[in-house]
Amino acid sequence: MSLESIRRPVPGLSDILSSLSGTHLANAAIAFIFAASAPVAIILGVGVKGGLAESDIASWIFAAFALNGVLSLALSLVYRMPLVFFWTIPGTVLVGPALTHLSFADVIGTFYATGLLLLVLGITGWARRIMAYFPMPIVMSMVAGVFLQFAVGWIDALKDDIWIALPMTATFFLLPLVPALATRIPPMIGVLIVGVVALVLSGNGSPVSQTVDWSTGLSGMLAAPNVYTPSFSLQAMIELVVPLAITVLAAQNAQGITILRSSGHNPPTSTITAACGVGSLVTAVFGSVSTCLTGPSNAILASGGERGTQYTAALCVAILAIVFGLFSPLFTKLMLATPPAFIATLAGLALLKVLQSAFQVSFGSRFTLGALITFVVTIADYAIFNIGAPFWGLVFGLLTSWLLERGDFSAEEA
Numbered sequence: 001m002s003l004e005s006i007r008r009p010v011p012g013l014s015d016i017l018s019s020l021s022g023t024h025l026a027n028a029a030i031a032f033i034f035a036a037s038a039p040v041a042i043i044l045g046v047g048v049k050g051g052l053a054e055s056d057i058a059s060w061i062f063a064a065f066a067l068n069g070v071l072s073l074a075l076s077l078v079y080r081m082p083l084v085f086f087w088t089i090p091g092t093v094l095v096g097p098a099l100t101h102l103s104f105a106d107v108i109g110t111f112y113a114t115g116l117l118l119l120v121l122g123i124t125g126w127a128r129r130i131m132a133y134f135p136m137p138i139v140m141s142m143v144a145g146v147f148l149q150f151a152v153g154w155i156d157a158l159k160d161d162i163w164i165a166l167p168m169t170a171t172f173f174l175l176p177l178v179p180a181l182a183t184r185i186p187p188m189i190g191v192l193i194v195g196v197v198a199l200v201l202s203g204n205g206s207p208v209s210q211t212v213d214w215s216t217g218l219s220g221m222l223a224a225p226n227v228y229t230p231s232f233s234l235q236a237m238i239e240l241v242v243p244l245a246i247t248v249l250a251a252q253n254a255q256g257i258t259i260l261r262s263s264g265h266n267p268p269t270s271t272i273t274a275a276c277g278v279g280s281l282v283t284a285v286f287g288s289v290s291t292c293l294t295g296p297s298n299a300i301l302a303s304g305g306e307r308g309t310q311y312t313a314a315l316c317v318a319i320l321a322i323v324f325g326l327f328s329p330l331f332t333k334l335m336l337a338t339p340p341a342f343i344a345t346l347a348g349l350a351l352l353k354v355l356q357s358a359f360q361v362s363f364g365s366r367f368t369l370g371a372l373i374t375f376v377v378t379i380a381d382y383a384i385f386n387i388g389a390p391f392w393g394l395v396f397g398l399l400t401s402w403l404l405e406r407g408d409f410s411a412e413e414a
Contacts, residue, residue, distance in 0.1 A: 002125030004268035006078040011311075019309035020316075024301075028316035030186060031300040035086055035317075036065075036324055036331075037192045038350030041343045042150070044335055046092055050099025055226060056287055058332040062223040063288035066325025069318045071279045071291065075272075076314035081265045082301035083272070084314050085279055086321075088292040089351075090247035093146045095289055097381060097388050098240055104287070105231035110240040112230055114290045115280030117245050122274025127249055135412060137362045138397040139250045141371035142243065142390050144358035145378025147351050154348025161341030163202050168195045168345045172352075186300075188350055195342055221330040225286040239388045246394070248276055248292045255295035263302035263310075267293075366408040370401030 011019070040061065047057040064087040075083040098107055121127040157165040171194040175187045185193075253272060260267040272293050279291030301313045324331065335343065362371040374397030381389045401408060 002123065002270040003274060004079075004271050007080045010078055011080065016312055016315065019306075020312040021305050021309065023305040024310065024313035025316060027301050027304055028313040028320070030189065031084070031297040031313070032317045032320040032324075033189055033192070034186065034300065035294065035297050035321070038188055038346045039086070039089055040331070040335065041346040041350070042089055042092055043087075044332070044343055045150070045153070045347050046096040046099070048336075049096055050104075052099070052104065054332060054336060055329075056104065057336075058223065058329045059225040059286045060288045061332055062225045062325045062328040063283035063286035064325070065321040065328065066223070067283050067286070067288075068279055068291055069321030069325060071275060072321065073315060073318035075275055076311045076318065079268060079271075080308070080311045081260065081267065082298045082310050082314040083267070084294050084297045084301065084317050085275065085291050086294045086297065087283070087289050088244070088247050088252050089354075090143045090146060090252070091244045091289050091292075093150070094240065094243055094247065094388075094390055097390075098236070101383065101388075102233065102236050102239075103231060105229060106233040106236040107240065108228050108284055108287055109230035109232040110236050110244065111280060111284035111288070111290055113232070113237055113241045114244040114248070115277045115284060117241065117277070118248060118280060118290070119274055119277025121245075121249075122270050122272070122277055125270050127270065127273045130249075134246055134250065134394070134398075135367045135370070135401065135408070136250060136254075137364065137367040137371040138374050138394065138401065139246055140358040141362035141374040141397065142378050142393045143247065144355060144362055145375045145393060146390055147355045147358065148379055150344075150348045150351045151355055152348075153344040154352075157341035157344040157348070161339055164195065164198050164339055164341045165345040167198045168342075168349065170194075172349045191346065191349055195346060199338060199342060221327050223326050223328045225328075227285055228287050230284070235385075239391050243390045243394065244290050248280075248290050249273065252292035252295065256293035256298050259295055259299045260302060263299075264307050265302065366411060367397075367401045367405055370397040370405055373397045373400045 043060060043064070044057060047060065068085045068087065072084045075085070095107055121130060154165070154169075158169065168191045171190045172187050175185065175190045176182045253276065257267045257269060257272065276291045276293065283291060297317060298314075301317065302310055305313065362368075362375065374393040377396050378389050378393035383389065384392055
């Protein structure tokens with residue numbers, strides 16, 4: 001087995017409390033709010049478009065937060081560094097088109113298969129070697145093609161409900177012009193706050209008193225997650241398993257690991273991959289997409305305070321995630337009661353930077369023709385043999401580069 005050894009001794013409660021600082025608490029709050037705002041809007045957007053019931057979405061959010069929160073708690077503690085796990089956002093977006101022609105049971109079957117694949121890759125240490133066959137520009141061009149629909153959705157929101165979308169958009173672009181304020185309030189947090197204010201002032205959002213049935217007490221707010229019986233369809237496996245695994249390894253884990261290394265940590269790559277496999281297998285039981293190491297949240301946690309005690313901020317995020325997951329029906333109901341323009345703007349703006357980064361990586365220097373073919377095939381969104389476009393984007397992009405960009409493969413190996 002290639003799993004990295006844990007750091008001993010494991011900190012006790014007194015060690016954790018003595019290491020926890022105001023900086024860590026503030027970073028934990030910001031990291032959690034980031035994870036619980038726009039990324040949740042992406043799940044809602046995919047779930048609604050895919051025809052999922054409210055209970056399905058609440059179950060998904062429960063597993064994505066509560067169960068991944070437990071995983072984050074355990075690994076951050078034993079490795080004594082920020083290791084926060086949530087769910088793959090590119091993978092979530094990949095699932096959206098698949099739900100239009102696959103049953104939810106078929107899609108959940110691919111979550112199990114992806115989890116098993118990640119677990120094997122982590123335990124054997126094959127993750128890095130496998131990823132060498134998938135050039136990053138081609139992978140990220142697939143991600144860009146899938147994410148583009150959310151950027152377009154944001155523009156549509158400006159047309160459909162300008163009084164909600166415009167203030168949120170203005171906040172996103174104007175807040176960074178005041179650096180002192182932007183360091184205290186990240187742009188997406190500002191977008192969320194302004195969006196809520198715009199909802200209240202416009203009267204478009206359903207009041208909380210009308211949205212939630214308070215007479216049921218805690219029983220109506222606490223999670224009662226669905227347990228799903230998966231269906232293992234060959235068509236679904238071919239369409240989703242490899243793209244899902246690639247988004248976890250290349251689009252998410254690679255980002256998180258790079259961020260932690262740049263902050264002076266030595267993240268356990270094989271253990272992280274195996275943990276994503278275990279997390280994916282467990283969360284699939286309740287209908288959640290594959291687990292990954294989050295980049296943005298870990299970046300926030302590693303941005304301040306003493307490096308050796310930054311794990312305490314991750315523990316705080318994990319606890320908040322568990323609580324959020326336990327109350328997933330309440331939060332799902334509240335967010336679904338908001339106008340579609342609010343969710344579309346929140347999701348679109350949250351993915352703009354990721355989309356920008358995806359384009360930069362895709363069309364930087366190498367594999368540019370293969371990346372272009374991958375992007376065009378992905379956004380065309382044509383299924384071949386009932387297998388979705390993202391898979392074929394990877395296939396045709398790799399084939400193009402293998403035929404016409406051989407030199408780029410040689411340069412990559414060098």
